[in-house]
Amino acid sequence: MPSFDPALLTGPQMYKLLAGSVLPRPIALVSSMAADGTPNLAPFSFFTIASADPPVLVVQNSVRGNRTRKDTIGNVEATGEFVVNIVSADYAAAMNLTAGEYGPEVDEFVVSGLTPVASECVTPARVAEARVQMECRLIQIVRVSDKPLGGSLMLGEVVRFHFRDDVIDAGLNVNLDVLQPVGRLSGSSYVRVTDRFDMQRP
Numbered sequence: 001m002p003s004f005d006p007a008l009l010t011g012p013q014m015y016k017l018l019a020g021s022v023l024p025r026p027i028a029l030v031s032s033m034a035a036d037g038t039p040n041l042a043p044f045s046f047f048t049i050a051s052a053d054p055p056v057l058v059v060q061n062s063v064r065g066n067r068t069r070k071d072t073i074g075n076v077e078a079t080g081e082f083v084v085n086i087v088s089a090d091y092a093a094a095m096n097l098t099a100g101e102y103g104p105e106v107d108e109f110v111v112s113g114l115t116p117v118a119s120e121c122v123t124p125a126r127v128a129e130a131r132v133q134m135e136c137r138l139i140q141i142v143r144v145s146d147k148p149l150g151g152s153l154m155l156g157e158v159v160r161f162h163f164r165d166d167v168i169d170a171g172l173n174v175n176l177d178v179l180q181p182v183g184r185l186s187g188s189s190y191v192r193v194t195d196r197f198d199m200q201r202p
Contacts, residue, residue: 011149016186024183024191028059029085029095031116032075033124034104039116041098041108041127042072043087045184046151055158057084057136060144062151071104073141076154080138081122084156085130089180089192094129121159131179133162 006014028047032040046060059082061073076082087095091114098108109116109125116125119135126133136156143152167178176193183191 011147015149020186023185025185027087027095027182027184028057029087029098029127029130030059030072031083031085031109031124031127032072032081033079034071034075035078038105039107039109039125040071040075040104041112041114042070043095043099044072047084050155055134055161056139057134057156057158059084059154059156060151061154063146063148073152073154074104075124076138076156077141079123081124082136082138082154082156083119083122083124083126084134084136084158085127086132086134086179087182088129088131089182091129092182092190095182119160126162131164131167132174134158135160135162 004017009017025045026047028044030042030044032042034040044059044061046062048058050056050058059072061070064070072082094112094114097112098114100108100111102108102111108114109127115128117128119126122135122137126135135158137159139155139157141152141154144150163174164178166175168174176196181193183193185191
């Protein structure tokens with residue numbers, strides 16, 4: 001069984017091991033707004049739940065190889081607000097278009113063809129095509145590393161949940177067959193939630 005000492009690996013090698021092992025990863029399509037009012041939309045697969053009460057999400061912003069960061073974290077630092085839109089299979093291709101290396105003046109809603117819809121509690125727009133949308137206010141940013149492929153964690157408290165009518169029932173159960181969430185694997189690979197099994201806790 002091969003073992004690896006991280007001290008002897010490059011950043012890209014460690015990324016390859018992690019991204020190929022910690023999966024499938026849910027995708028947060030994060031909408032934010034620059035201080036000048038320019039909308040931004042970007043996908044993040046280093047994303048999960050940090051707390052249920054209060055409801056807090058965590059989104060990791062990676063430092064790129066040229067030591068720059070995505071526009072999202074700068075926007076969130078400036079405004080303290082963002083929206084997490086859950087990606088479904090039917091608009092995965094549009095989500096992928098938002099992952100390009102665009103300048104801060106580019107509106108990825110326009111690039112992707114996705115539809116902005118006004119939020120209720122925060123300034124950034126939600127994605128109308130998303131069956132689940134969560135408006136968030138920033139709690140804090142935790143800087144983990146400024147090295148290339150390092151990053152920072154954005155912790156945001158959900159201040160409003162939005163669910164499409166057919167996704168959720170009266171008992172607050174989410175219908176996965178309707179949500180059709182998409183997960184990230186390694187490289188250019190993604191996964192649909194089409195094969196599930198149940199196990200009861202002991």
